Amino acid sequence: MTPDLFAEWPAEPTTEAIVDGAVVLRRYALACEQALWAGINAVAGEAPLRRMQTPGGHTMSVEMTCAGPWGWVTDTRGYRYQSKDPVSGRPWPRMPDAFRELAQAAAAEAGYPGFVPDACLVNRYQPGARMGLHQDKNEVDFSQPVVSVSLGLPAVFQFGGLKRNDRPVNIPLAHGDVVVWGGPARLRYHGVLRLKPGGHPLTGDCRYNLTFRRAR
Ligand code: MD3
Ligand code: FE
Numbered sequence: 001m002t003p004d005l006f007a008e009w010p011a012e013p014t015t016e017a018i019v020d021g022a023v024v025l026r027r028y029a030l031a032c033e034q035a036l037w038a039g040i041n042a043v044a045g046e047a048p049l050r051r052m053q054t055p056g057g058h059t060m061s062v063e064m065t066c067a068g069p070w071g072w073v074t075d076t077r078g079y080r081y082q083s084k085d086p087v088s089g090r091p092w093p094r095m096p097d098a099f100r101e102l103a104q105a106a107a108a109e110a111g112y113p114g115f116v117p118d119a120c121l122v123n124r125y126q127p128g129a130r131m132g133l134h135q136d137k138n139e140v141d142f143s144q145p146v147v148s149v150s151l152g153l154p155a156v157f158q159f160g161g162l163k164r165n166d167r168p169v170n171i172p173l174a175h176g177d178v179v180v181w182g183g184p185a186r187l188r189y190h191g192v193l194r195l196k197p198g199g200h201p202l203t204g205d206c207r208y209n210l211t212f213r214r215a216r
Contacts, residue, residue: 021185030176039096068095103212110180117212145182152203160189
């Protein structure tokens with residue numbers, strides 16, 4: 001990590017195990033919120049946020065774009081990672097340094113030193129947007145964690161079990177919260193409840209979530 005950029009970080013951030021394998025670093029991303037916001041706008045300027053189609057033919061309510069060598073996409077042909085933005089036909093924008101440094105530092109804090117994400121999915125939730133319960137399993141190595149960063153309006157995150165029908169627990173995620181999902185948490189079902197309207201000084205009327213993955 002860049003010492004100057006992250007100089008204001010507390011030496012020992014507080015970590016809290018929310019469920020087995022998942023560690024939440026509350027407000028961990030606050031110190032670099034401006035760099036993250038600049039990164040989001042740079043990425044979305046090059047590869048605009050869009051609502052993708054599910055294989056079942058529905059349009060997702062969450063708007064998405066990607067950064068880094070691999071981007072996650074869905075369309076009527078299925079879910080997958082690909083190196084090019086299907087809208088432009090060009091490679092995804094590069095992953096901003098502040099993104100990678102934050103994800104790496106958070107993963108190390110949670111016990112995953114050497115995490116090098118090759119995919120960052122940028123999700124934007126406007127009021128009413130939600131994400132149904134799903135597993136993230138398009139990546140090749142499930143021993144690699146996923147790091148998620150919440151910015152803007154708060155949301156209720158649902159964390160289920162390894163089976164879709166396992167009753168989920170609700171976890172509030174607020175601006176700046178970073179969660180590292182590894183080990184036994186990695187393949188659990190999860191989702192986000194419908195976003196309530198509101199306003200936030202950094203992001204306006206929406207919530208952003210960055211998820212960092214090792215796709216390949
Ligand atoms: C647990 N995003 O993009 S972040 C997703 O808030 C996704 O936008 C949600 O689920 C969001 O796939 C949730 C928390 C999260 C992300 C990935 C996970 C939790 C996870 C992967 C495995 C286990
Ligand atoms: Fe997910």
